[in-house]
Amino acid sequence: MSAHWHRNRNQRFRISLLALAVAASSAALAQEPGVEHVEVVGQAVSIDKALKEQRSSDSVKSVVHADGIGQLPDDNAAEALQRIPGLSVERDQGEGRFVSVRGIAPDLNSVTINGTLVPAPEGDRRAVALDVLPSELVQSLSVVKTLTPDMDANSLGGTIEVESLSAFDHDGLFYSISAEGSHDENVGKQSPKFSGAISNRFSLGDGVDNFGVAAALSWQERDFGSDNVETGGKWDFEDGARLEELEQRDYEITRERTGFGLNFDYKPDDYSSLYLRTLYSRFKDTETRNAAGVAFDDAQQAGER
Incomplete structure (x- = not known):
């Protein structure tokens, strides 16, 4: 488990079930009699x-x-x-x-x-x-x-x-599962993320491991916010750099990202291959933008009130 801090006060952690599975299987194999070594x-x-x-x-x-x-x-x-x-x-x-x-x-x-x-x-x-x-x-x-x-x-x-992902990227059965989560203090909400992938190779006809199937799935819903002050280029440069307007912004954002892929590969011999690649991706961005503008009667210079 690892934690990272982001500029928008966003704490994120990630747990990889693949690493846990490898560690558990390695420990189990080490206890079995007759196992000479475990290769990772x-x-x-x-x-x-x-x-x-x-x-x-x-x-x-x-x-x-x-x-x-x-x-x-x-x-x-x-x-x-x-x-x-x-x-x-x-x-x-x-x-x-x-x-x-x-x-x-x-x-x-x-x-x-x-x-x-x-x-x-x-x-x-x-x-x-x-x-x-x-x-x-x-x-x-x-x-x-x-x-x-x-x-x-x-x-x-x-x-x-x-x-x-292709099944021929790995030898035999391959799978991975991961889960992530984050909490944003600006909006006080949690954001989950889940993903997984699996692939395997099969033998068709007289071939050996010449047909592969691979699938991957990912889903995330991220709720976060941002607040800042922007000038929007409202400056008067005729008598020095003087600010004419500014805008205080407070955004609440929800982004949902979904993806799925299913791929098939067939290699009848060492010189030819057939494949089918599919990919579905959906991205939804919802933003609530709150802003308050301030316009000065007299353009302000740095340090002036």
């Missing part, structure tokens, strides 16, 4: 896989896998990308939303999910908001910073590639 595969495998993928790429590419994403309580795919070198995240009420590559505007990047180009949901801009995608549904995130001739030339900044 940690994060080094995931890190090594990501580094090999980056080295073998024909372009400048950064990769982060699910183990790296799960180290910190990222709510969505945008926040999972924020620690990659050369990337920055535009935030809304503290949550990551748009991703900028090498300082270039998010509108000049492209986003793909399992190889399919994702259009922008908003009519007045090209940027794809990644806060609608729960981080628990992601197996890997790749950022291609230099395009190659085989890629669509529809981005100046880079291409963000999202890959969901």
Whole structure:
């Protein structure tokens, strides 16, 4: 269990049932007679896989896998990308939303999910908001910073590639369950979050472990608030920097994020593969915005009343 304090006085904790299950199974196996050793595969495998993928790429590419994403309580795919070198995240009420590559505007990047180009949901801009995608549904995130001739030339900044869970990412049965909770003092409410994933491989025909099924589910309802004072650019610079207006804001926000994915993979031989990728994501943002404006008859300078 770990606790983190956020700027909006938000306390969050996370319990991983997968870690508890591994610890319990290891203790049980150690007590059984005839068991010579217990092998635990940690994060080094995931890190090594990501580094090999980056080295073998024909372009400048950064990769982060699910183990790296799960180290910190990222709510969505945008926040999972924020620690990659050369990337920055535009935030809304503290949550990551748009991703900028090498300082270039998010509108000049492209986003793909399992190889399919994702259009922008908003009519007045090209940027794809990644806060609608729960981080628990992601197996890997790749950022291609230099395009190659085989890629669509529809981005100046880079291409963000999202890959969901596949049964062939693990050997045999794999499952994980996690639960999170937070309390926000601004609104005095608790916010639960639950997620889980499971995958397994089966043998069809004469093949061995050539068919895989993977499923992942995530649900979160976050209630939080923010309060601040903003000027809105109401400054008079003709006679020094003098403030003309300010606004006191008090927001109450509820964000519900639901995601589900079900994937099938079939590899009849070593040279071909068939797959079906499905992904459902729903993001609901409800905000109650209270504001009180103050306008000065005479523009105020710092220190004046």
